[in-house]
Amino acid sequence: MDTTQRTDQQRSADRRRRELLEAADRVVLRDGPHASMNAIAAEAGITKPILYRHFGDKGGLYAALAKRHTDALLDSLRAALDAPAERRERVEATLDTYLAAIEARPQVYRFLMHPAEGGQSADQGFDVGQHSAPLLRRMGEELAQVIEDRLDLGPGSQLLARVWGHGIVGMMYAAGDWWLGERPCERGELVRSMADLLWGRLAAAGDKVGGPGF
Amino acid sequence: MDTTQRTDQQRSADRRRRELLEAADRVVLRDGPHASMNAIAAEAGITKPILYRHFGDKGGLYAALAKRHTDALLDSLRAALDAPAERRERVEATLDTYLAAIEARPQVYRFLMHPAEGGQSADQGFDVGQHSAPLLRRMGEELAQVIEDRLDLGPGSQLLARVWGHGIVGMMYAAGDWWLGERPCERGELVRSMADLLWGRLAAAGDKVGGPGF
């Protein structure tokens, strides 16, 4: 096997792949998560079978596409999480970073959270597991790792960290989604409210007069 | 218009509708969220156009189906939330009820969280809003109402309650989904870990030795 030849080919293929991904990106941003393979191929100036040669199937293309955006988002989240500041400030910065991202590019967000179900081949056998968006899982695991690394949680810390990682990410997700739809307040206010929740204000709050508390 | 006649017709139509929904239920439970209209019609012993006459389109059928399950789940959650006990106990009971539900019937859960995207007619115009599952939204609003009714949160209580409602529901969702996929622990342990998070243990935890805390 000719090694340099092989690398040349691979480089060319990789360039093509990136071009195709960029075209796909444009289409998904324009048409939403239901962008068809035909449309993507047309945008890239080619026809379907090439896409299939490069990405296997629609799920493969969408996975590749999602990976880019997910990586980018995770990078900025890591940056916010690693900043030199108090814990509460970091938490707020991370929440704010996430919200700013979904606010700035809602279509990307929508695509990442709803990878269009990926056809029926993927879930034949009905595994149930991993039904939620890969982005959520990855964010959850990442946050869990940080929590476990940095916090002293005593026995059972690993499990606790993972539960919290996924839980906090879910909180961010659901509250963010609701906020994005209704825009009931400024971003900062939402951030503060969520941080308050994480800081135990739910447990500390007093009952309202007139009945047993929640 | 003959009123009794009309009610008779309506009652008959309603009965039929319920039968069809039950058939659809069986198919969705068996085949997952991608159950086709053909399959549902076959299970009901009829053919497609009847389904379309009753439910308009696939989204309508799925919405009707989801509403039943969502109502049922929300009823049991309300029961847990309204039990006469301490706040922490109630929170744990509610979390446990939710987790027990998704554990007992994962296919239903999967269906409720991923209503198969509902075709492209629904999101033409690309609203972005309300992208997450209706079940999440409804649970969030419901919980928000309870929080607002029962807790004394001072100024801005309404916004705070809604953020927390959606946030807690999201936490439950993501952690539950992860747990269902990996089964890393008993249900009770997950419940306790989440309650700990809500009770402020994240803020209270000490830094690990060797660096600035999270």
Added chain:
DNA sequence: ACGTGCATGTTACTAGCGGTAACCCGAGTC
């Protein structure tokens, strides 16, 4: 008794999707 609505049901179709087989062509190689 007889049409006339009207709900219920069917067959047969369209349009579009994901995915694939088969062919096609130009560039490099012996």
Added chain:
DNA sequence: GACTCGGGTTACCGCTAGTAACATGCACGT
């Protein structure tokens, strides 16, 4: 010049959601 081989296309398959048009049976008014 024949020969392979990567990049590309056309034309198709099977499946889906959704619909139009046709059939059937039961209640009604006259």
